[in-house]
Amino acid sequence: MAERVIPADKVSAVDELTEKFRDSNATVLTEYRGLTVPQLAELRTALGASASYRVSKNTLAKRAAHGAGLTELDEYFSGPTALAFVTGEVVDAAKALRDFAKENEALVIKGGVMDGRAITADELAKIADLDSREVLLSKLAGAMKGSMSKAAALFAAPASKMARATAALRDKKEAAGE
Known part of the structure; x- marks a missing residue:
């Protein structure tokens, strides 16, 4: 089956996402179905400087992940997907996502990638339980x-x-x- 050609206006979005995948310490894929715009803003605030949170179309995010060499994320690109690109401490971002998901059941952590390796939602929960870098x-x-x-x-x-x-x-x- 031939690959679909991305329209010119979407190429820059894929390039930007590819760069974010490459530059991030980790990327967490979430499902945000049912979250309101104020709740998404609250989540972005909770993540602070440790991560940026971006809603993306699955086809564009999947192409960007493949462009960054991350083919193991394919299973997570179903349903409404948002990406948390972690540029700071992974533990801090994982804690913020876990805590927000506890308060807002609509946020579902699907999985992600850290250090080039796919991680499950359970592994991300274990990371969230670790002490922060400063404490360690x-x-x-x-x-x-x-x-x-x-x-x-x-x-x-x-x-x-x-x-x-x-x-x-x-x-x-x-x-x-x-």
Whole structure:
């Protein structure tokens, strides 16, 4: 079967979507059927700077995904589809989408792609349960500080013991009158 030719006015839209697929850390495909325009605006606000949310025709989005080398997303291009292009922290965007979907049952997370690999809605939910990058870095810094404190105490222990032994010997000599 021959491929349909895209009208000239749609070529730029496909090119833009292809570029977004390539430049994103992850892309999440959702079904937005039943969401109002104010709800979509609320979702865009919830995503903040971590992602952009765009409603797209399936044929154009599918062509763009193929142009970016993402053929494994084909199964998700059915029904009304909107794309969340994540350029910031994937965990933050996943949390925002999960939380919004809990409040608005009309938003259905279909799946997506991260690091060139297709991910399911369940995998995206697991990503949403992770701590953010900042929290993980803080935990790592705290663990490293604790380890360094233990190492410093361990290295200082022999010198400290020697100083206490010397002080005790001096006190003992002074007590004996020497």
